[in-house]
Amino acid sequence: MTPPVLPSAVPRPPGELDRLERVWRTPRGWRLVTAVNNTTVGLLYIGTAMLFFLLAGILGLLMRAQLAVPDNTLLSAATYNQVFTMHGSVMMFLFAIPIVEALAVYLLPGMLGARDLPFPRLSAYAFWAYAIGGLGFFCTLFVGLAPDGGWFMYPPLTGEAYSPGLNADFWLLGIGFIEISAIAGAIELIVGILFTRAPGMTLARMPVYAWSMLVVGVMIVFAFPAIIAGTALLELERAFDWPFFIAARGGDPVLWQHLFWFFGHPEVYIIFLPAAGMVSTMIPTIARTPLVGRRAVIVALVGVGFFSFGLWAHHMFTAGLGVVEAGLVSAASMAVAVPTAVQVFAWIGTLWRGSVRITTPALFLLGFMFIFVLGGLTGVMVAVVPFDWQAHDSYFVVAHFHYVLVGGMVFPVFAGMYYWLPLVRGHALSERLGRWVFGLMFGGFNLAFFPMHVSGLLGMPRRVYTYPSGLGLDGLNLVSTVGAFVFAAGVLLFLGDLARTVRRPQREPGNPWGAATLEWLPADCYAVRSIPQVDSAEPLWDRPQLADEVVAGAHWLPGTATGKRETIVTSPVAARPLYLLVLPTDGWMPFLAALGTAGFFLLLTIEWTITAWACGIGAIGAVLAWLWGQDRPPPAAVARVADHLGPANLLPVGATGTASPSWWATVIMLVVDAGVFLAFLFTYLHVSMRLDVCPPPGSRLAQPWWPALSAALLLASAGLMTVAWRRPLAGSQSALRWLVAGALAGMAASFGLDVWAQLDARLDPVAHAWGASVAGLLAYQGLHVALLAIVAPYVVARSLRRRLGPDSRATLDNSALIWLYTAAQGLVVAFALHVWPRWMA
Structure with a gap:
């Protein structure tokens, strides 16, 4: 799909470039x-x-x-x-x-x-x-x-x-x-x-x-x-x-x-x-x-x-x-x-x-x-x-x-x-x-x-x-x-x-080295005037007129189709246009969240505990505030993105589920999360393999019914969240809210049983590294339960404010992914702490 060459003299709709510049304008001064x-x-x-x-x-x-x-x-x-x-x-x-x-x-x-x-x-x-x-x-x-x-x-x-x-x-x-x-x-x-x-x-x-x-x-x-x-x-x-x-x-x-x-x-x-x-x-x-x-x-x-x-x-x-x-x-x-x-x-x-x-x-x-x-x-x-x-x-x-x-x-x-x-x-x-x-x-x-x-x-x-x-x-x-x-x-x-x-006055750079890659196209705060159609690995060499075409608005998205900042999402391999992604604009929340994060870690180091936790809570609040406005219904169902392309002119605005970038970002984040967990698990296995007797003297394995009951609660929590995730979001969402609340209760009860089981087994994380490695695994699982204690009320709040719907469900989709991962991680912890030692014995 190659757009026709349009000479730079072909006029675009009046005011199109001004609207594009206004939407993408960079803040000045202290802002x-x-x-x-x-x-x-x-x-x-x-x-x-x-x-x-x-x-x-x-x-x-x-x-x-x-x-x-x-x-x-x-x-x-x-x-x-x-x-x-x-x-x-x-x-x-x-x-x-x-x-x-x-x-x-x-x-x-x-x-x-x-x-x-x-x-x-x-x-x-x-x-x-x-x-x-x-x-x-x-x-x-x-x-x-x-x-x-x-x-x-x-x-x-x-x-x-x-x-x-x-x-x-x-x-x-x-x-x-x-x-x-x-x-x-x-x-x-x-x-x-x-x-x-x-x-x-x-x-x-x-x-x-x-x-x-x-x-x-x-x-x-x-x-x-x-x-x-x-x-x-x-x-x-x-x-x-x-x-x-x-x-x-x-x-x-x-x-x-x-x-x-x-x-x-x-x-x-x-x-x-x-x-x-x-x-x-x-x-x-x-x-x-x-x-x-x-x-x-x-x-x-x-x-x-x-x-x-x-x-x-x-x-x-x-x-x-x-x-x-x-x-x-x-x-x-x-x-x-x-x-x-x-x-x-x-x-x-x-x-x-x-x-x-x-x-x-x-x-x-x-x-x-x-x-x-x-x-x-x-x-x-x-x-x-x-x-x-x-x-x-x-x-x-x-x-x-x-x-x-x-x-x-x-x-x-x-x-x-x-x-x-x-x-x-x-x-x-x-x-x-x-x-x-x-x-x-x-x-x-x-x-x-x-x-x-x-x-x-x-x-x-x-x-x-x-x-x-x-x-x-x-x-x-x-x-x-x-x-x-x-x-x-x-x-x-x-x-x-x-x-x-x-310090020299700003000017248009052109392409001083005669490069082949797209970053040398004429650009402003909004990047390029129109997103080019690419048909080779050296586009500026193989299509010398591409710069003029892009400046003339002859390619994709020559203006702002929705009145907001946007870019085109394409398929991962073939780069076929899929939909228009509305991007967030400037705001204080990322800076405040970063300030709170840095303050939490640095102040915790010097043992200003109350102030550090205040910074941490502030960081979480800033993150939730910036996320609150993200998952909204798109401003239009479809947008005109390339007037000269006929039927390809219209693209849907936004996407849900696996088509959404936020879904994939959550998956990648969970891969990172799993990597940290595997490092904790490796620590537990490494310490265990060094023992002559596992568990070491002074500790014992918990009674088997505690982990069995905990695993059942984990599965029940995951099941409730899955039902909530699969429910249609049109109409009343009261059942969804109750399902999420029940899932949180099951997750918290499961973690409570895990902690009780280890206390009953006389776990002492100070006396021996094996007890410390067990406590480390439990603490990491507890961190996730604490995260879900933030996620669940957030999902319920969005439901109550009618910010969950068929076209704005990323919050629910991503929360369900985190929930199911936490349940799976809890099952692995239960197996590692209660089944593996008995099996190795």
Whole structure:
């Protein structure tokens, strides 16, 4: 379905563009915090992530200044521990992950030809929670409360016995909710990529960058729950003395390593793959030819994502793994190099086939390939178990992961800054200064980190604040320090040029690089004037007149069909237009919800319990307030979306059930939820398998009729909710309200019986890790029952206010999904606690 070419002189209905601009207008001044448009939120996101990059870089310079000469006293041992912990934590959690999501929030709607992502308020909430919480976390450095256990926070050194005070708690609670913010962003990106692509943009035609972000979004959904569960377990140990990681009471410190690195090693590829997607987008433009092996590159992206989950024990070769386990992980660590190499050879082939013009983005991309390949080679070296035994926890590993992370992510990000900055205000950064920036950063980086390979092989350990003279390390460390400051000079020069450029008057950017992707179409606050029909993988190359057609309103949705913000939802594979999605407008609720969330976690850390819970309740109230107005009947049953397309002109407005983006967002959220639960379950099984007798002395298994009755109540609750879910919503809804109330009563009674059964079995979560793991499972189930105690009244309230109907049933649909998941989780808990131990005995 290709729309006819309409010359730009063909007039559109009077006032159409003015209405479109009015609906999408961005708030100004202090009201900017209410904005939810992807361009505004994306720029704020990028700016905040770059701020954390600078702050972490300053901490890195302090470390290098301390290590420049032997026996230095610039920093004390305690201060150095806080500095290196914050450097790693800020770089990994507050820069690396947020910057890739920030760039995606800003770029993807334009690349996909959409007006915006499907949940703009979720993007705004994710940003503000990250920004407020992250700045609060960083400020702990100035009051002596910064964490000092390393960015990996290994117990038992981070337990209460060895790390008293609040330092470790700030890391555990702060990082935990920042990861929740990252998951919210991932849900937004997955649903947006699958359902809001321009008509005709099939998966085969989708930009490689969008493919990379889709893979990364799925990886976040499966990897991040482990670190959320791990931080919760360690905080429970510190706060309530539940000994999950205390060996003397049945715990296992290595359990933390399993949970942390199941997140931590995929995280390396979560950082790299978006950068690889950007490289695969920029290199064809720079070489002026399509990407060589495009399909192979996409398959390689998926392959890297798949292999990354088999590598978590790559960091645990010295932790006592068995020979078979170490061999399998070593093989997987080498195998992941294959799909990575496919991408590198595709980039080289594209540059070889094309006609390359050496610009600043091209220099950064060439520098990226050189540095990243070196990092990949040392990665294969540390995948060899005997070599890893020698190099583990030495500066060789520090050099390796900086070559991978800085080379694999920072250099492509800077290439992207030079490449995409014209989209912001129409001006490119200086090419002359850009070459200096690249030279300083490339030279400084290699000067700083290449000598660390040698110092590591000479025996310099990681995480030491000083070293004696005479070990052959003096000159190497001094050179590394000089290189770090040269690299910083390049970053400083970039910032100066950036400040100069963004202050210039705004203008239309055009397509300065001659790119093929849709983000270079003329755009405003409403994105493109009309959503283009896409018929190839390089639309701007294959259809040179597309920009004029889009500006003329010759494609889909040239105005606002309902008087509100809208975008077109298309089918996930073929990108056929399905319906018009009405998007939420600007508002205070995402900001207030984020402020309450950050306040809850940060104030709970300093034990301002009442104030923290007030912030938490406020956050829940803000979320409910923003959801209250979302699920309304559409303003029109059908809308005119493309006057020139004849019968295809009309699309329905809104959708329910599995056709709704909110349904799929709920499903993805429940997958995340299940991941956290499985981490708790893994903890329980891991601790149980270490026991000589299960349950341990002092505890016993509950009487079997208690769990049987609890399971029956769970099934009854799920059945009542299913009946309520299946009832027609036309007419009276009093029966629905009673069914929901009965379902809540059954769920609460079931949980009460579970708790009573464990009390009757003399469960003591303090005495032994097994009791703590049981209590952890019950607490997680209890958290869900508490959530349903909020969901059920909310559903009843919407019913009473007549906000549930055949065309506005998303609240009921999504609540039923959460309800059925909670019931299923409760049944698994019952089986794990009562059937599995008897079966194993």
